[in-house]
Amino acid sequence: xRDGSFSWAFTRIYGPHAKIDKLGMLEKLGRVRDGWSGPCxxxxxxxxxxxxxxxxxxxxxxxxxxxxxxxxxxxxxxxLLLKGMILRDAEVESxx
Numbered sequence: 001x002r003d004g005s006f007s008w009a010f011t012r013i014y015g016p017h018a019k020i021d022k023l024g025m026l027e028k029l030g031r032v033r034d035g036w037s038g039p040c041x042x043x044x045x046x047x048x049x050x051x052x053x054x055x056x057x058x059x060x061x062x063x064x065x066x067x068x069x070x071x072x073x074x075x076x077x078x079x080l081l082l083k084g085m086i087l088r089d090a091e092v093e094s095x096x
Contacts, residue, residue, distance in 0.1 A: 007038050008038055008039045009041070010041045010042075010043065011029065011033075011040065011042045013042060013043065013044035013045065013046055014044055014047075015044075015045060015046040015047035017047055019064055022046075022047070022048060022064065023067065026067065026071045029071075030071065030074075030075070033075050048064060048068040049068070050065060050069050050072070050079055052065070
């Protein structure tokens with residue numbers, strides 16, 4: 001960084017639907033993130049939620065949610081919410 005350059009990494013994700021595949025994706029993504037010492041941004045669709053209210057039915061497997069939350073917390077990642085918007089079934093609704 002002596003020359004004023006700034007290095008960072010971006011990883012784009014489209015997560016699988018099956019739980020076993022999600023766990024494998026998180027393991028691989030963890031190895032990628034843990035192997036990079038600089039700042040990074042991981043973005044995309046993880047096909048997972050952090051909180052039950054993010055699912056329109058409100059019903060979700062708690063253990064998958066907890067594993068995803070643990071992954072985010074262990075790597076000091078931040079969930080950047082869509083400001084003022086909720087995405088549900090490809091429909092965008094404004095938060096009132």
